[in-house]
Each structure stands twice: as structure tokens, then as C-alpha cells.
Amino acid sequence: MAAARFAVHRLLAPAVLVLAFDGCHSALAQSTNQSSQSSDQSGSPSAQTVHERTGPYSSRTIRHIKVPVESSASQELTQAEDAIQKQDYSSAEPLLHKVLDHDPANYVAWFDLGFVENALGKLDDSIAAYRKSVATKPDVFESNLNLGLQLAKTNQPDAERFLRAATKLKPSSQAAEGQSRAWLSLAHAMEKSKPEEALAAYRQAATVQPKDAEPHLSAGLLLENENQLADAEQEYKQALALDPKASDALTGLANIYMRGRRFREAEEFLRKLVALRPDQGAGHIQLGRVLAAEGKNEEAIPELQAGAKLSPQDVSAQRELADLYTAAGKNNLAESAHRALIAASPSDAELHRGLGQALMRQKKFPEAQNEFFTAVKLKPDFGEAYGDLAFTANENKNYPLTIKALDARAKFLPEIAVTYFLRASAYDHLREYKPAAANYHLFLNSANGKYPDQEWQARHRLIAIEPRK
Numbered sequence: 001m002a003a004a005r006f007a008v009h010r011l012l013a014p015a016v017l018v019l020a021f022d023g024c025h026s027a028l029a030q031s032t033n034q035s036s037q038s039s040d041q042s043g044s045p046s047a048q049t050v051h052e053r054t055g056p057y058s059s060r061t062i063r064h065i066k067v068p069v070e071s072s073a074s075q076e077l078t079q080a081e082d083a084i085q086k087q088d089y090s091s092a093e094p095l096l097h098k099v100l101d102h103d104p105a106n107y108v109a110w111f112d113l114g115f116v117e118n119a120l121g122k123l124d125d126s127i128a129a130y131r132k133s134v135a136t137k138p139d140v141f142e143s144n145l146n147l148g149l150q151l152a153k154t155n156q157p158d159a160e161r162f163l164r165a166a167t168k169l170k171p172s173s174q175a176a177e178g179q180s181r182a183w184l185s186l187a188h189a190m191e192k193s194k195p196e197e198a199l200a201a202y203r204q205a206a207t208v209q210p211k212d213a214e215p216h217l218s219a220g221l222l223l224e225n226e227n228q229l230a231d232a233e234q235e236y237k238q239a240l241a242l243d244p245k246a247s248d249a250l251t252g253l254a255n256i257y258m259r260g261r262r263f264r265e266a267e268e269f270l271r272k273l274v275a276l277r278p279d280q281g282a283g284h285i286q287l288g289r290v291l292a293a294e295g296k297n298e299e300a301i302p303e304l305q306a307g308a309k310l311s312p313q314d315v316s317a318q319r320e321l322a323d324l325y326t327a328a329g330k331n332n333l334a335e336s337a338h339r340a341l342i343a344a345s346p347s348d349a350e351l352h353r354g355l356g357q358a359l360m361r362q363k364k365f366p367e368a369q370n371e372f373f374t375a376v377k378l379k380p381d382f383g384e385a386y387g388d389l390a391f392t393a394n395e396n397k398n399y400p401l402t403i404k405a406l407d408a409r410a411k412f413l414p415e416i417a418v419t420y421f422l423r424a425s426a427y428d429h430l431r432e433y434k435p436a437a438a439n440y441h442l443f444l445n446s447a448n449g450k451y452p453d454q455e456w457q458a459r460h461r462l463i464a465i466e467p468r469k
Contacts, residue, residue, distance in 0.1 A: 074099055077109055084112060089119040107136035111143050118150065126150055134162065141169035145182055152189045159189050167204070180209040184218060191222055198222060213243040220252050229256050247276055254286065266290045274303075281311030289320065297328040315341075319351075326358055334358035349379035356388055365395040376408070383412030390422055399426040417446040421454050424461075433465040 076095045083092035093116050099109040114129035130147035137143070148163035163186040171178030187201035199219055206215035220235035233256050239249040250273040257266035270287040277283055285307030291300035304321040311317060322337035338355035345351060356371030372389035376382050386409035393401040406423045424439030440458040447455050 074102070077106070077112075080109075080112060080116075084116065087119075089116045092116050093120065105136050107133045107140065107143065110136060111140070111146075114143075114146060114150070123150065123153065127154075138165075139169060141166055141171045141178060141182070144169060145178070145185065148189070149185060152185065160186065163189055167201075176208055180205045180212060180215070183208060184215060187218065187222075195222060195226055211242060213239040213246050213249070216242065217246060217248045217252070220249065224252060224256065229259065232256060245276055247273055250276070254290075258290065261293075263290050263294045267294065279310065281307040281309070281314065281317070283307075284310065285314060285317045285320075288317075288324075292320070292324055292327075297324060300324060301328060301330075315344075319354075322354060326354065326361070329361070331358045331361045335362070347378055349375040349382055349385065352378065353382070353385045353388065356385075356392070360388065360392055365392045368392045369396055369398075369401075376405075381412055383409050387413070387419065390419070394422055394426060397429070399429045402426040415442070415446075417443055417448075417451060420446060421451070421458065424458065428461060428465065437462055437466050 076098045080092040080095035080099065083089070083095065092112070096109050096113040096116060099106055100113065103109065110129050110133035114126045114133060117123075117126035117129055127147065127150045130143060130150060133140070133143040134147055144162045145166040148159050148161075148166060151159035151162065163182060166182040167179065167186060183201050183205035187198040187205065190198040190201065199222055202215045202219040202222070206212070206219075209215070216235045216239035220232045220239060223229075223232035223235060233253065236249040236252040236256070239246050240253070243249070250269045254266045254269045254273065257263070257269070267287065267290050270283060270290055274283045274287055284303045288300045288303035288307060291297075291303060301321070301324055304317060304324060308314065308317045308321055318337065318341060322334055322341060325331070325334035325337055335355060335358040338351055338358055342348065342351045342355060352371045352375040356368045356375065359365075359368035359371060369389065369392040372385050372392060375385040376389060379385070386405045390402050390405035390409065393399075393405055403423060403426050406419050406426075409419065420439045420443035424436050424443055427433070427436035427439065440462050443458055444455060447458075449455070
């Protein structure tokens, strides 16, 4: 059984971070016989966009397994079989129609036609042909399986009926692999409507193929989506024991540990994932986020840098990297990163605030003030940015703007000791002593010894500006 391919990441949203891996499981290896190794060329899965998942049934039908034929094959059927072997489906199609015009009960020709129509992208015609094959001879494993797979592609409710029938029939060759595929396909078809039955089907597949990691990977993802995280963890660990390079299992375990805020364990499995797939940006980004959550900023930065380089389309990673530069005190890098992001998204208030903070930490107060002013202009209810604007305006000795920004902030966020002090100081500089004194008192009442220098200053300014009784 071929191992499941790592595709795209699952989105998780822990309290602190957003962890993005969308685990996908590939189509299982297709069953083939000694005389025919041709695979279905239509609908072959590639890595999907985030949130999508490729199920075991969703890509390939199986090519014609030798089935008993009661009469010798016609010349047209032989020619059609040769064309299918060469993947010349356009030539095979009319030959098969000729066979069926003369022998409409030829279930082998109907089977081959279903395969050919699917290869030509004619899904409805493919389904119709497979239905004819099953109706003509209901006890053929391959016909039932392929019909079920095709019906599942279009979410038709009777897909389960034919997939379940396939689980009770014997494949023409590679019996264990074929049976496992049937159980996996049935399980995936039932995941949304009957998760418990789907889980039982995955376990049947694991029983048939005990050395295959795929049933455990699929069961783990199902359990994870059902928030049965402890059981999902065990399934992923079983998959990893069978296939130490199963990147889906590493991803699944990392996601579970992130959701449980078990960052150290998440880091362990993400490091394994990055070592296994160093050229995939998602793993580096995810590892960077975990390291940042652990407070390991210096280690997180190169991982996010690598991820952003490998996945330049992931704007969220670039933003997190810019914020991480700020948190790590790398203010010049934070400034450059935010400027690049703003060039692409000039109307993003959060980015302007981020640039303002990077500038403020470099004591570039006039430039920082302009960025904060832009932020609140773009987002008039941006309370935090009003607070930043007040601070930089105070540093720039623009006391009227300081007061105006603080008053705007108070509409969206509660007052705190620092805002009282800034307002008091601004009024004090403007020689408006009555509101200055009132705010000094409010500051002292809320400071509670947390700001000893400013508390000393407030007390002494009150002595100077309040009228003596």
C-alpha cells in the first residue's frame, strides 16, 4: 500500500496562535493485475487548497482486473483493451460501443467503458457504464468499487451501497490491498453523515492491512475533526510507528499538541516534520509559531524567515515575522518588514500601527506619530492606536494632540494609570492646572505603587499647582 502523501496544512486556532496545517490523505495505491498496470488519468488529485481534503476514494478508479469471461473476447474488445493499455482512450471508446451494440450484456465491456469515459472526463457517462456493468453481473468487486468511487465523487447517496458491496466481494488480485481500499473508500464516504460507522470501517481496513499506516492516518483525522483528541493522538502514533516518515501523522500530532497548548511536544514533532520536508514552507512557519509561543523568539525568527521565503504567498507568516521582529527588539528589521507589507496593503490600519511601534522604539517619534495618525484615520475605533498616538504626540510635545488622542481612546478602552498621567502631564504643560490636578489624582488613585517615579512627580506637581487650603 502506498504511503499517504503530505499535502496542505490544517487550520487550527489555539488561544495564542493560529496554527495552519490542513492534513490531506492521498488516494490509495490502485489495484492492478499482471496484464494491466494502466491508471485512470482523470481526476487525479494534487495538493488542494487549505481546508480541502482528498479522501481515499476521490481520485482513481481501478483499472480492469481480469474477470472471468464466459465467451471469447470479440476483436473489437481485444483492440479496445490494447488501446486502454496504451492510454489511447479516444480510440478505445468507439470500439467498446461497437462491442456493446452487438453484446449489451457484456459486463467486461461496460466496465472498460466506465473506465474510459472517466479517463476522458465524462463522469456521468462513466457512472452510467459502471451501473450497467454491475447490473449485468453484480458480484464483481472491481465494478462495485469503481461505481461507488464515481458516485462518491459527486456526493450521490447510493455511493455507500456499492462501496459496502465491494467490502463483501473478493478482488480478482491483490486481495488484501483491494479489500483495504474498499473499506477506506466506504469510511471516507460516510465520514460526515456517519462518523462512528466510518471509524469502524477505518478499523476494518487496518485489520485487513495491519502494516499500512493509511487507515490510522484517516481515523486520526476523523477523530481530530470530532474533537476526540486523545483517541486521535493514539491513531497518529500508531501510524507513525508503522511509517516513521508519515508527515500527516507528524502534522496531526503537532496540531493536537498545539490545541492543548502542549508547545514542547508540538515543537518536537514539528522539528521532525521540518527535517523530513525542509523544502515545505508550512512546516517552518508552524514551527516558528510554536517557538514564538514558547518565548523562543531567536529560534522562531529563522524558522519564520525560511517559511516566508518558501511560501511567499503566505501573507500571515510575513506579518507574524514582522511582529516577531518587534517583540525581539529587532526594530530596524521590523520597520523594513512592515514597510514592505504596507506597500502591498496601504489601507491596513494594523500594519501602520506595527510600523509606528517599530519607529517609536527607535525613537523616531515624528514618523511614528504619522503612522499612528494614519492607523486611526483608517480605523476610527482603533483604541490601542489612539494610545500610541497619544504617547508619540507627548514625546513630540504636541500636547493638544496628546489630550485629543487620549479622549478618543477613552471612547473604546477603559482608562488606566498611564493614560491619566499622560493627560495630566499634557494639561500641566499647557498650564491648564485644574484638569491637570484632577488627572494627577486619578493617576495616584490607580497607580498603587507600580510607577514610583511618576507617582513622585505627580505628588510634587500637585503641591505646585493646587491652591493651598
